[in-house]
Amino acid sequence: MKNFIHPDFLLEGKTAREIYHDFAGDLPIIDFHCHLSPKLIADDHNFDNLGQVWLEGDHYKWRAMRTNGIDEKFCTGAPSFYEKFMKWAETVPHTVGNPLYHWTHLELARYFNIHDLLNSKTADNIYHDASEMLKHKDFSVKNILRKMKVDVVGTTDDPADTLEDHARLKNSEVKVCPTWRPDNLIKTDDPEAFSAYIKKLEKTAEKQITNYADLLKVLDERHAFFDKMGCRASDHGLDRMYYTDAAGTDPDKAFKKLLQGEKLTEEETEGYRFRLMQELCKLNHKRGWVQQFHLGAMRNNNTRLFNKLGPDTGFDSIGNPQDSVKISRFLDSLDVNNELAKTILYNLNPADNEMFVTMIGNFQDGSVPGKIQHGAAWWFLDQKTGMEKHLESLSVLGLLSRFVGMVTDSRSFLSFPRHEYFRRIACNHIGNEVDKGIIPYDREILKNLVEGISYKNAKGYFGF
Incomplete structure (x- = not known):
């Protein structure tokens, strides 16, 4: 009996099988966004x-x-x-x-x-x-990475992290890059937790942070340190994009209120988060990084089990469709001064696919192929139907050939076959389009397309 996982798994037609085996199957992996432990890699656990x-x-x-x-x-x-x-x-x-x-x-x-x-x-x-x-x-962890032909791993790291484990990985055969994840700076609902985080950041930076100007200075210094340590991307896990045009928005006043243990009003919250995100994105542009936005998770829905188990334990879901106006205004607030970095937008609600693909087209400027990206089908969409819908939307409304491809977004060292899973699904989608006569059977076109979205586009986009 044929094994369930066989050489042509998920490949329905002759063209799909051909382009997968000829162009995708043996390529290395660039996993530019995951949550693997750099310590376990450095320890070769x-x-x-x-x-x-x-x-x-x-x-x-x-x-x-x-x-x-x-x-x-x-x-x-x-x-x-x-x-x-x-x-x-x-x-x-x-x-x-x-x-x-x-x-x-x-x-x-x-x-x-x-x-x-x-x-x-x-x-x-x-x-x-x-x-x-x-x-x-x-x-061992390093041999697992070699076995799976992993070229690059992008971990997820807080600005307050010392990156001491990344320092041990400086000359690693597999490139392990930190990724700047400053989400704790916009978690303002609990002033006590926010204040405790600022103290942690002060300790790492060896600088006192008493006002918003101090915060921005420390963040610039930490950002520069991350850059020195090989960081080439930021990542932001947000429920939504923040934006306000309200006059009198004062991030310094809001920051001081938080340090004093006072809750912010809705207007103050929106203003502080918007202004800080602007500054963070300007740093990304300043140092030529890629910035990633994972938008739309509705987190910690089960209060009883959240109180017992904490976050990231399986009680998150897809949130409402995103506010297209705020996404547009936020991106434009950076682009208007030519300070919009290369940007990847990931949506969690599939109803947002077409909106996201058309949104990224608003801010392409010809400076970089695919400067603004519709990120890979993410989390609950990281499955066959979700990937197919993503590929179809990107094909008909953007340029699939410029897509930077798949990430595991995983905490598991056994998750790298998700790249194979994506490549098989992508080759099956493309192959079926060829068989229908929608895409021509042209080996050069197909080779460039498949190799690009499987590996080469990410390598060029991030500069790895």
Whole structure:
């Protein structure tokens, strides 16, 4: 019987198979946005077992397990990783139709050459076989990156981070770049937490921050340090874009109120966040970075379990469609003075696809191919249907050939087959268009298109 993960997995037609195997399958990986630990890479860590590397911190799997009626203790509780893995294996057959089913079996095949379908009957053997492999030096974190042909990893790092682990990775065979993620500076709903964060930033910067001008000076210095350490991108995880044209917006007054433990009004909040985001984006332009905006997550919906487990534990969802006016006004507020950096906009609500693709066209200026990007299908859209819709929207309303391609956005070192998953889906989409006569069968056009969106465009866009 043919393995589920076989050479032509997801490739429906002859052209799709041809262009995947000829142009995409063997290319290296640039994973310019993820949440991998630079410390684990610098330490060249070996994981103890398959349960640990697969289930620790993976809220995608936790959501599926909860939906399957698995007790919370097997997601975030005290049971052993073996016990948790067995509950995950029990859940896997119920994920048919979900990308988790594809990812699970791609990862078993690519890392461990295991082609059995994971279920309660096969779980014990799979667990012990894979766990034994993980203990060997061949499966250290750096060797996992080599095995998957990873050229570049872009981690996610706070301005208050010392980047000491990145310093240890300066001459690494796989380039590991920090990514500037200053989200804590706009989390103003809890003044006490905000003030505690500013103290942390002061400690790292060895500078006192008593007003907005102090903050901007420290941020410029930290930004310069990140640049020296190889950072070439920022990332901003926002519920939405901020903008106000209200007169009298005073970010210094708002900042001082927060340090004094006072809550901001809605108007003050919008003004402070807008003005600070402007300044952060000007720094990105100043140093020639790419800036990424992940927009539209509705986070921490379950108050009871958020209070018990904290953020990033699987209780987030797709938010309302984005405010196109605020996105336009924010980008224009930078572009009007020619201070708009290369920008990638990711939407989480699929209803925003066409709006985002047409929005990026407003700010292309001919200075860089694809200067403003519609980012890869993200989070809940990171699946076959979501990717196909993204590719279709970008094809008909933009230039698919200039797309910078896929990211894992993952905390797992076993997630790199998501690039293969994307490449197969993209080649299948393109191949089907060729077979329908919508795209010509021209080997040069197809080669440039597939190699570009799989690897080359990202390499050129970020300057890696």
